[in-house]
Amino acid sequence: MTKRWLPWSAMALLVVGSLAIAGADGGGERTVAGRVDAIAAEVRCPTCEGLSVAESESAASRTIRDDIRRRVEAGESDGEIRAYLVSRFGKDILLRPEATGVSGLVWALPVVVGVFALAGLVVAFRRSRARTAVELSDDDRVLVEQARRGR
Amino acid sequence: MTATVPPTGRRRGHTARWVAVAVGLIIALFVGVLATRSPAIDTEADTPLLGRQAPPIEGPGLDGGTVRLADHRGKFVLINFFNSWCVPCREEHPELVKFAARHAATGDAVVLGVIRDDTPDEVRRYRTEHGGDWPVVDDPRGVVALDYGVRGQPETFIVAPDGTIVARYISRITADGVDETLRRYRGSGA
Numbered sequence: 001m002t003k004r005w006l007p008w009s010a011m012a013l014l015v016v017g018s019l020a021i022a023g024a025d026g027g028g029e030r031t032v033a034g035r036v037d038a039i040a041a042e043v044r045c046p047t048c049e050g051l052s053v054a055e056s057e058s059a060a061s062r063t064i065r066d067d068i069r070r071r072v073e074a075g076e077s078d079g080e081i082r083a084y085l086v087s088r089f090g091k092d093i094l095l096r097p098e099a100t101g102v103s104g105l106v107w108a109l110p111v112v113v114g115v116f117a118l119a120g121l122v123v124a125f126r127r128s129r130a131r132t133a134v135e136l137s138d139d140d141r142v143l144v145e146q147a148r149r150g151r
Numbered sequence: 152m153t154a155t156v157p158p159t160g161r162r163r164g165h166t167a168r169w170v171a172v173a174v175g176l177i178i179a180l181f182v183g184v185l186a187t188r189s190p191a192i193d194t195e196a197d198t199p200l201l202g203r204q205a206p207p208i209e210g211p212g213l214d215g216g217t218v219r220l221a222d223h224r225g226k227f228v229l230i231n232f233f234n235s236w237c238v239p240c241r242e243e244h245p246e247l248v249k250f251a252a253r254h255a256a257t258g259d260a261v262v263l264g265v266i267r268d269d270t271p272d273e274v275r276r277y278r279t280e281h282g283g284d285w286p287v288v289d290d291p292r293g294v295v296a297l298d299y300g301v302r303g304q305p306e307t308f309i310v311a312p313d314g315t316i317v318a319r320y321i322s323r324i325t326a327d328g329v330d331e332t333l334r335r336y337r338g339s340g341a
Contacts, residue, residue: 046302059268060302063293087199088300 036069039081043068044095052095193328196321198300198308205230205310206298208263210288213271213278218288220263220310227260227333228310229324232301234269235277240305243323248282250326260333265290267304311336 030038040054045061053061053068064085071081085093200206208220208230220228231247233240247262254260264287266274271289278284290296299308302321309318309332318332 046300059293060296063297066292067294067297088298089302090197090199090300093300 032069032072035072035078036065039068039072039078040065042082042095043085044093046089046093191322193324194320194322195332196319198316198319200300200308200316201319202315202317204314205308205316206295208265208288208295210290210295211271213275213287213289218263218286223261223263224314225312226258227254227312229260229262229329230265230299230308230310231262231324232265232267232296232299232304232306234267234304235273236269237304239323241281243305244281244283246323246325247285250329251283251285253326253330261285263288265295267293267296267301309333309336 037054040061041052043053043064045051045053045056045058046064047058047060048056051061053064068081071084076084082094091097205220205228208218210218212218220230229247229250233243235241250260251262262283262285264274264283264285266287266289271287274287278287288295299306305320305323307320307324307329308316309329311317317336320328
């Protein structure tokens, strides 16, 4: 029984570990330039289509990058800087929806669907394993033989 | 028992022709609607700043002095983000002149221009040719535009006498359209 669960436990550990590493923000000391780049990459250029402020060279994007740098140097947190931009332009200035309120569903729904899909797979595997072998009667054998001859 | 007769080549050709004509008509109709509709004017848009205190504006004016939004407290202020080269800004300019003249006598509303992606020299030249004597502030680093969440030009905000933002326009405005908004605001008892 323990041996059967070993691969599943290992897989679960691998998935959780990967998600934790991917979700971590790098940790340790972050440089001013690194923080400016990271925040700018999440902010939509207000005057161009489909570009972040980090990618765009428009005047508005340059102004926002300068403002982010000034705020980082003034000691504001990433969240405070994002909140300032949202307070001026609205939520759609952020390329990644916030993980709160209704927009949080964007993040929560895939996880919920993933959990249900995994549970469905487990149930399906269990059922297929629990299905007992069917015993063939003599009549069944005769029927199969007749069908073969009739080909 | 009936047999299904496959469509002949001629019948298939007719169907294709009718489909092509229908698609052509739909495209022509679409182009016609787009080409003949009137350009956007007095288009109001939402902003997180609605109902909040207008961010302060202070900077160099065209005449060398300092322009401050706070100096106009007690009046409606039409903050107009513009430049001399954008076509809708040029189309809008006579309406701003009309609005400023209409309210010069009553003194209840003023226009305050903010230069966006342009030079004071170009704006001075433009105003000499086309009129306009309201205060204009230079915003070379776009800091004022950022504080107001401006995305393009022309863009106009109406600030009430108590300093709160009551409207934002993301198209060219008309003097009548803005006056209608002022009437609506006054009528609301705010």
